[in-house]
Amino acid sequence: MTIAALSPAAPRGRITPARIGAAALAGGAVDLVYATAMGAMAGRSFQQVWQGVAGGWIGRQASDLGWISAALGLVTHFGIATAMAASFAVAASRAPVLYRRPWTSGVLYGLVLYAVMYGLVLPLRWPQVFPRWDGVPSAADVVAHIGVGLAIVFALHSRDARAA
Numbered sequence: 305m306t307i308a309a310l311s312p313a314a315p316r317g318r319i320t321p322a323r324i325g326a327a328a329l330a331g332g333a334v335d336l337v338y339a340t341a342m343g344a345m346a347g348r349s350f351q352q353v354w355q356g357v358a359g360g361w362i363g364r365q366a367s368d369l370g371w372i373s374a375a376l377g378l379v380t381h382f383g384i385a386t387a388m389a390a391s392f393a394v395a396a397s398r399a400p401v402l403y404r405r406p407w408t409s410g411v412l413y414g415l416v417l418y419a420v421m422y423g424l425v426l427p428l429r430w431p432q433v434f435p436r437w438d439g440v441p442s443a444a445d446v447v448a449h450i451g452v453g454l455a456i457v458f459a460l461h462s463r464d465a466r467a468a
Contacts, residue, residue, distance in 0.1 A: 319393045323393060323459075326459050330455040331456040334448070338451070339381075355373045355377055357377030358380065359377075360380065360429050388452070406458055412453070414446075418446050418449035
């Protein structure tokens, strides 16, 4: 056994801003690509998609504010992704089994993220629209959230494995 292996500098399961940031970027990027692609298929531009997210803060006038509101939407998006990554990091630091089965925990975490977003967050903003099941588009939303969960878990897991 080497001295480096005994070093307490990076204990397994340690939560750091860098680890959470990397996981937030990974999960947020998966969802950014998905949301942008779905918006494009519905005839919305990149700017319009992210203005829609900003609309959660500022309402319909988000579409009048150009790239400023799109930037607010992107910051909001990655802020939510950071909360998602931090939540999993905290849970996994208390239940290391979540790292031992990253595929299973990633899929399950993605399902939890979908349930929270579509069962709680979106209904708070648009109670007349959510929750709802819309067939194939809703199934695609579930799959996208699973992708987000997997991206977060594997970003944290790979950093955890290097720190061990």
